[in-house]
Amino acid sequence: MRVTKRRSDIIELLKKEYWYAKAELDFTNPYELLVATILSAQSTDIQVNKVTKELFIVGGTPEKMSDMSVEELENRIKSIGLYKNKAKNLLAMSKILLDDYNGKVPESIEELLQLPGVGRKTANVVVSNAFNIPAIAVDTHVFRVSNRLGLVDANNVIDTEKQLMQVINRDDWSKLHHCLIFHGRRVCKARNPLCSNCSFTDKCKYYKKLPKKI
DNA sequence: AACTCGGGGCA
DNA sequence: TGCCCAGAGTT
Numbered sequence: 001m002r003v004t005k006r007r008s009d010i011i012e013l014l015k016k017e018y019w020y021a022k023a024e025l026d027f028t029n030p031y032e033l034l035v036a037t038i039l040s041a042q043s044t045d046i047q048v049n050k051v052t053k054e055l056f057i058v059g060g061t062p063e064k065m066s067d068m069s070v071e072e073l074e075n076r077i078k079s080i081g082l083y084k085n086k087a088k089n090l091l092a093m094s095k096i097l098l099d100d101y102n103g104k105v106p107e108s109i110e111e112l113l114q115l116p117g118v119g120r121k122t123a124n125v126v127v128s129n130a131f132n133i134p135a136i137a138v139d140t141h142v143f144r145v146s147n148r149l150g151l152v153d154a155n156n157v158i159d160t161e162k163q164l165m166q167v168i169n170r171d172d173w174s175k176l177h178h179c180l181i182f183h184g185r186r187v188c189k190a191r192n193p194l195c196s197n198c199s200f201t202d203k204c205k206y207y208k209k210l211p212k213k214i
Numbered sequence: 215a216a217c218t219c220g221g222g223g224c225a
Numbered sequence: 226t227g228c229c230c231a232g233a234g235t236t
Contacts, residue, residue, distance in 0.1 A: 047223085
């Protein structure tokens with residue numbers, strides 16, 4: 001796909017506006033990154049960071065994780081919510097890593113997707129950050145913002161992924177991912193977006209479609 | 215496609 | 226108090 005000037009303008013402005021953008025979860029060890037990403041689902045990042053770092057004191061490897069009872073793990077991650085599903089999945093996943101992958105994290109999206117609790121977003125986060133495999137993690141913010149702005153025109157996550165990979169230079173994938181998330185959280189919110197505070201309205205497809213306020 | 219999991223942060 | 230949240234699994 002040819003990158004239009006309008007799109008490249010938006011990309012440059014995103015990078016400028018959110019020059020400080022980076023992941024809140026800064027785990028580089030593949031297993032820790034995998035666990036942290038699973039824990040972060042639908043939860044507040046600051047709390048997840050705290051809980052995850054404490055968890056890794058006792059569970060930073062699949063072996064150590066498997067030493068914990070489901071009750072202990074639940075209690076350790078309780079404060080981030082959705083804890084029963086996450087605890088169950090983390091223990092099941094760690095067992096699979098030990099049984100089938102020699103305690104290592106598999107390095108392909110397809111294998112990661114087979115693990116319990118690992119979906120498209122988590123798999124892409126892990127391979128792109130830990131294994132340098134080209135992938136863009138499309139979460140709710142990335143999906144919503146990139147479609148609203150008109151960086152892509154997609155009605156599902158996979159198409160959004162593919163189109164973003166065409167539109168954005170690979171060197172910028174990680175950076176832009178975080179820019180889109182920051183913009184989505186602070187300005188381009190799912191409900192009641194703060195368009196009056198937004199720097200992109202003159203280029204935004206979504207804004208152009210909004211009914212004019214009197 | 216809709217529903218469920220969920221405690222904590224914040225207005 | 227009510228609303229919201231860097232997803233994934235189940236029905």
